[in-house]
Amino acid sequence: MTDWTAADLPSFAGRTVIVTGANSGLGEVTARELARVGATVIVAVRNVEKGRAAAAGMRGEVDVRKLDLQDLSSVRAFADSVESVDVLVNNAGIMAVPYAQTVDGFESQIGTNHLGHFALTNLLLPKITDRVVTVSSMLHLMGKISLKDLNWKARPYSAWLAYGQSKLANLLFTSELQRRLDAVDSAVAAVSAHPGYSATNLQGHSEGRISGALLSLGNKLATDADFGARQTLFAASQVLPGDAFVGPKFGMAGPTGLSTRSPLARNARTARALWDLSEQLTGTKFSI
Template identity: 50%
Template sequence: MTGWTASQLPDLTGKTVLITGGGRGLGLVTARELGRAGARVVLAVRDVSGARSVDFDVRRLDVADLDAVRDFAGSWSGALDVLINNAGVMDIPASRTAQGLDVQTATNYFGPYVLTNLLLPHLTDRVVTVTSQLHRTGKVSLDDLDWRSRRYSRMGAYEASKLAVVQFSLELQRRLEAAGSPVRSVLAHPGIARTALAAHSRSNVINRLRFLTNDAEQGARPILYAATQDVPGNAYVGPGGFGGLKGYPALGRPSKAGRDTAAAAALWAATATLTDAGQRVGWTTAASRIRPSR
């Protein structure tokens, strides 16, 4: 029996999907396939000029810049069926955003956290957040989410940010259910994908383990599956083969830390304080205004 591929996507005519970081790699493949299935695809990218050749609604958004995230979300109008938090960076040197936040953590976690919360009033179906199997070795420090007190670690920051989004999805799903919302939060990971994200990594894992890696087409399958198939809230979708590295999309299980409900709730509260999202987002208001599923 063959596994699931993009050729099995349902008819998405009339659906609107927003993909962050969709100008290349996994995001671009995801956008292409969703568009082929009839969806209206909006790409939110940092470099608009680099995405002009694609036939989608392309808008500028640097998810690491929380002011830009707020402006982008504030300008959104109409229903949004699926939000795919795909934008990410990996193993980059220490640097700070306009708000003084760690760029790697802001791109991979703070930005998606704020963007998702602000777009909740428009969402009708689901939020898909892209994580990594490397979340399993991540350690989240609630006292230093922004890497100010500790010595900065390029891969440590990446791993922590990917664990943070796993815990974020867990707490988001809990809150959605408590609010009686039909919207669900799900996770997807590509295994090890041969894209520009990891190609520059000093660990050189792509070259050393090439036989265990996926190209962009294969790596996008779990994202497409998570975005379109009937999966439960807080599902963890990735390649179903050995170690979750290769294979067709399948439901898996995050790490024990990723399933820690108390840690997820504490992370949410700490993030709200750090990003000023507690006042700027206002969860109760956002959750109560979520549109019913169409």
């Protein structure tokens, strides 16, 4: 563990970074800090107008592009627009929202948080030179992968359990991606990070009055977006082993370093089965 902060970021001059969901919250801070140290940052957002507003407050070379993770055709179009990238930061996400489906018929949380990023990563993989950073959450601890009903079509929908499943999927995706990268002796690394608990607008769309009240109280105790993004920035810039999981020492707060994950997040068999299912659902494959 270290007292590392964004002030310790190395130069990213000459490097290109994609940050999904970079129009607000953790993504905006992540993009801002990487642009500050010289990266060419591609702000990949569903709402281009909001993305441009966020980019206006960043110092450096920032390119705003349309990416709707809830629409695989948009994911493909975005990937086609990218020539090369050093670091991909899979940051965008939604949390504990009412039941909805993506354009492709996926439950919106697994569709946005996992399947959209799964497709994006596979499509970009031949163009990535350094690493893939995927933002998970400590709430993966409440997650369980249902391979038979990933999209909540046969069981009563729970907004929080669906969120936990999607964040657990992020970690299993990272582990299986790293296994596949190792198998082909790729120099690309797959790592993940979690912010602890940071007060951002992510919580503003959660389902129900009780959830809203609890999150409002939690936000009074939470760290700020700069602290949460610090974990992502560490994961994006420091020398780390493949499949590293970065986060605050004490879960919600503390120095940045390697974090712990649930036993379910270490299940290699589930990781492989989830990968196979995700390939089927998205029509994308490991492409190195």
